[in-house]
Amino acid sequence: MTPASASTELPLPSREGAGGAGPQVGGSPPVAARRAGRGVRRFIRHRLALIGFATIVVLALAAALGPYLDPFNDLHIDILHRFAPPFSGPHLLGTDQLGRDMLARLEMAGRVSLTVGCAAMVLSTITGTVIGVLAGYYGGAVGAALMRFVDAMLCFPSIFLLLALAAFVQPSLLSITVIIAATGWMEVARLVEAQIRSLRDRDFAVAALALGAPDRTIMFRELIPNAVAPIVVASTLNVARAILLESYISFLGYGIQPPVPSWGNMLNNAQEYLTTAPWLAILPGAAITLAVTGFNFLGDGLRDALDPRLDVR
């Protein structure tokens, strides 16, 4: 989540400040600090976003550190304690049909799912941003061609595209991540294209051109920093989407392959035992729900925090 934390430090006066809407009398250095402070306050006021952020932190910590603290290995088969229900013995959250510890498996699955989610987000954000910037900055034939390509990609129902791709490519952490990213960059591209198209005609962009700035400087140094806020929000929501997609294809058996656990393939496993051992389905399902809603709330909160127009005094 580096982009999010970086952007809270930016003063981000983009739309308001530069539009000259407000009577801005700058001059004192603490203004930036105050702006950042206001952003943090807007975020804190957003209760759900805080809860979402906390949930994600807890999940991430559990996935990162949990396996070192657990007494059981996630692949260790304990055939004598199959289908142990949660809170009933040495296995805190019970065991599955092979007697593997559910807590350890959930944590290891969290590593996989969160990694895929975040990595896919990074990939799709970068791809989408680059394509969006090129299309928005150059416009004309180049822009039209790129954006029609985006439209064409959007026309594919992403789940079929995913399954079709997954059928050809050997499933692995990397390939799953790339495939998910390949279906998720278009929204970012559209968003960035619209932003850049409006920013390109602003005075500071023309001024940079009048100073002889090369195109790439204008695109990546002058324009992109002004579009960070919407990109951060979109990429946060993208994480949730990627986690969901990973679960989805793993559930269908095309994603992460057993014995490596992911929340999706744990759900897949649980199908047969839905009535006899419901915790096998409920626990990974709850993990997915928590992660996805957590990221969605976080995205909503960031949207508000990064938008100074929502500043109510």
Place this chain on the structure above:
Amino acid sequence: MTEPVLQVSDLAVRFNTDAGPVPAVNGVSFTLARGETLAMVGESGSGKSVTSLAIMRLTPPPPASTVHGRVVLRGNDGTSRELLALPEAAMREMRGSRIAMIFQEPMTSLNPVLPIGEQVAEPIRYHRNAGRAAALAEAERLLERVGIPEPRKRLASYPHQLSGGMRQRAMVAIALACDPDVLIADEPTTALDVTVQAQILELLKSLQERTGMAMLFITHNLGVVAEIADRVMVMYAGRVVEQAPLRRLFGAPLMPYTRGLLQSVPTLAARHEVLAAIPGNVPDPSNLPAGCAFTPRCPHAQPHICDAALPALDAAEAEHLVRCARWRELAA
């Protein structure tokens, strides 16, 4: 006189809109000598800004607009380049290094999310291939030169943390970063209050004395013109209608439009009278009158003389050009 730094001949800019071509600038010619300030004056829509953008080659690319004419830039290094014929990459090297521009709004012309230091350092980085640290050190020196206090601290400030005057000083620093031969200032003081205006004009004048750059100063404020210009060029409906040295133009204007402009400046002596104004508006550039474009508003307009044909730009004196069919009668 030595060769002019900038020579613009027969510059014409046309915007091609859905409603047909709109000529914004027609046959504008002027020269700019080293160390000289030429003020370009006119109402909104008279083609001042378009002229400057066309010189910088920043008008929308064809087919949205077309530019004709010649713009020759003679550098201090003895080279002479026809800007309108340069390839885009070569033009990019000219911009900011040999010919720079200051815009009207210091707030919107600075990038709101980049620190001032980075923005001042940028032209140095891409025109001189300087490293980041060297460029920032140079930026600090530049900020000091344009009179920004505590330049080292200001390098890290964002535009919204500076006052309007400081921002415009920073813009001046950016424009002058690479010692351009020609500086185009497009109403650089319009958005500032009067005391700050005077400071910026003072700053520009002193920098000009030091570097010998030529300045094309665009404004509609005649007070500012009197303050800074050596020569004045009056634009109307995309054409030069009068051009003369400062004293000559203010003392003996020939074109009725110039007279109207000068009369519409409020003076302390005449404060109880109604302010003189030129009736009517600038004509629609897509539908200009057949003869002199000022005919419909001119108090001296005569049918069959003024609306018959476009008057030529006559030389009333060596350096005094006027475009009026009746200037000889009116001067008498």
